[in-house]
Amino acid sequence: MTRVIRWNIDNKVFWPALIMVIGFSAPFVIAPRTGERLLGAVLSRLQSDLGWAYMWFVAGLAVLLVWLVLSRYGRIRMGDPDDRPEFSTPTWLAMIFTAAIGGGLMYWGIIEWAHYHGAPPYQLEPHSTEAAEWSATYPLFHWGPTAWAVFCVPTLALAYAYHVRRVRRLRLSEACRGVLGDRVDGWPGRVIDVFFILGMIGAAGTSLALAVPTVAEGASRMLGVEPGATLNTVVIGLWTLLFAGSVALGLHRGLKRLANLNLYLAAALGALVLAVGPTVFVIDTFTNSVGLLAQNIVRMSTYTDPVGGSGFEEVWTVFYWGWWISYGPFVGMFCAKISKGRTVRQIIVGMCGFGSLGCWLSFALLGNSSMAFELRGEAPVVETLETEGAVSAIFATLEAFPLSWAVTPLFLLLLLVFLATTLDSASYTMGAATSRDLPNEVEPSRPNRVLWALVLAAVSVSVMSAGGTDALQTLSVVTAFPLIVVLSLVAASLVRWLREHDRDRSGASGPARDGGPVPGDRTGA
Structure with missing residues (x-):
């Protein structure tokens, strides 16, 4: 069982991070249009001039994981050789999935295809048969194994540092120690950790900005x-009570139960949609999309459209990669904490395999049903999206289901609990990142965890009330660019550590063998 140390706050990370978060939020409350315009200009330059960097980086992480899962390094266990997982496999997978994707999956799961149907890639005719096929395929790409690689690499590096090297701090900077060495104890490490907090606010705020209007419209x-x-403020208040209460209870009594509840609600919604929805169309379209993705994943991973200039990859792929990169350190920290006793191969298969499958099922059941209603003339989803916006298009789909009186409340409840679990995990990891000392059996202090939960809610309310919801989404992409450099250091550290581990295991006997602490570990006092 884990235990909690009171307060345990590292002032050198906690206060600079809190000040930066407040400093970011203030301009969007005082002068929201000016703040959004400046941030939007930065985003436009990154997407148009440096979008290729996002794409090469994500593709590189995916290739790295393929190499690791097929290599002898896949057998390395996160902990001692006799360590066994702290959580059962279903609970572990549920916690990974719900911490990683949050309410964004429920939002995009219904209407992402509709955006592509009206503005497809590859110079296709809008609203054509080919556009419809690619519209059902691209969500599987944006939420598939390539994307989950961004979460998995920092998870592996942090898990190795935390469970094998026995570091006493669960921070992003610790995953860079293999390259930066003891410099992570100085200002470079502080900068990395503070910047992680700021990126986390943007990433979690994006999920809130998508989910809150949807739940408010449903209410x-x-x-x-x-x-x-x-009404938006009331919804965020209810969310805050839910995830702040869960984060106060801790990892085992709060977040674990919330994640399992997510799994049960998702299974219930999936079964209901499959029973009353356009089942044959859903299965046929999903099958076709998997085949199309398998045949074109390299093309989709490198599609920049330099001649056609449609901007499709800038608006969508670069946005998604930026969002996933911003979320990557947070998901990595949380998944590393709960992955003691798992092997490298198990973590990769669990995250990139099960995580992708969970996302794909959402798009197959919700998105393909929405497409069926559009093509059959049962709901004007695309027209509603273009004229009234995404939230109205979501409810146009939900109301087209038979038994919509049951589907809609279940969908909204799942969205509510999904996002609460993600924000719970975010508060937990921000508490961990700002803790002074955090051995394996210790949780971040309760005041620290709850404070970050309240900060997330306060920032979201203030920015959304000022009309700056787009700023939260833009921030997640902008902050992702320097994180490309940081996560490159993380990947390099991981490879170096695994090679050293394998070399030590094959060489002399001692505590460095078979998952024990390796030379240079930092076990603390």
Whole structure:
């Protein structure tokens, strides 16, 4: 069992991070249009001039994982040779999945295809048969194994540092120690950790910016309440109570139970949609999409459209890669904490395999159903998206289901709990990143965890009330660019550590063999 140390805050990381978060939020409350315009200009330059960097980086991480899972390094266990996993496999997978994707999957799961249908890649005719096929395929790419590689690499590096090298701090900077050495104890490490907190605010805020209006619209439709900023604030308040209460209970009593609840609700919604929805179309389209993805994954990973200039990869692929990169360190820290006793191969297969499959099922059941309603003339999903926006298009789909009175509330409940689990995990990892000392059996202090939960809610309310929801989404892509450099150091450290581990295991006997601490570990006092 884990235990909690009271307070245990590292002032050199905690206060600079908190000040930077407040400093970022203030301009979007005081002058939201100016702040969004400046941030948007940075985003536009990154997407148009440096989008290729995002694409090469993500593809490189995917290749690295393929090499690791097929190599002898895949057998290395995160901990001692006799360590066994702390959580059962279903619970471990549920915690990984729900911490990683949050409410964004429920939002995009229904209507992402509709964006591509009207503005498809590869110079295809909008609203054509080919556009429809690629519209069902691209979400599988953006939420598939390539994307999950961005989460998996920092997970492996942090898990190795935490469970094998026995570091006493669960921070992104510790995953760079294999390259930077003791410099991570100085200002370079502080900068990395503070920047991680800022990126986390943007990434989690993006999920809130997508999910809050959806839940608020659902409450408005079902309860007859007037939509607007007040209702959004009430929704965020309810969310805060849910995930702050869970994070206060800790990893075992709070987050674990919330993740399992997510799994049960997702299974119930999936079974209901499959039973009452366009089942044959859903399965046929999913099968076709998997085949199309398998045949074209290299093309999709490197598609920049320099001649056609459609901007498809800038608007979508680069945005998604930036979002995943911003989330990567957070997911890596959380998944590393819960992955003691797992091997390198198990972590890769669990995250890139099960994680991708979970996302694909969402797009298959919800997205393909939405497409079926559009093509059969049962719901004007694309037209609603273009004229009224994404939230209205989501409800156009939900209301087209038979038994929509059951599907819609279950969808909204799952969205609520999904995002609560993600924000719970985010608060937990931000508490870990700002803790002074965090051995394996210790959790971040309760005040620290709850404070970051409240900060997430406060920033989201203030920015959304000022009309700056796009700023939260833009920030996640902008902060991802320097994180490319940081995560490259993480990947290089991982490879160096695994090679040293394998060499020590094959050489002299001693504590460095078979998962024990290796030379140069930092076990603390």
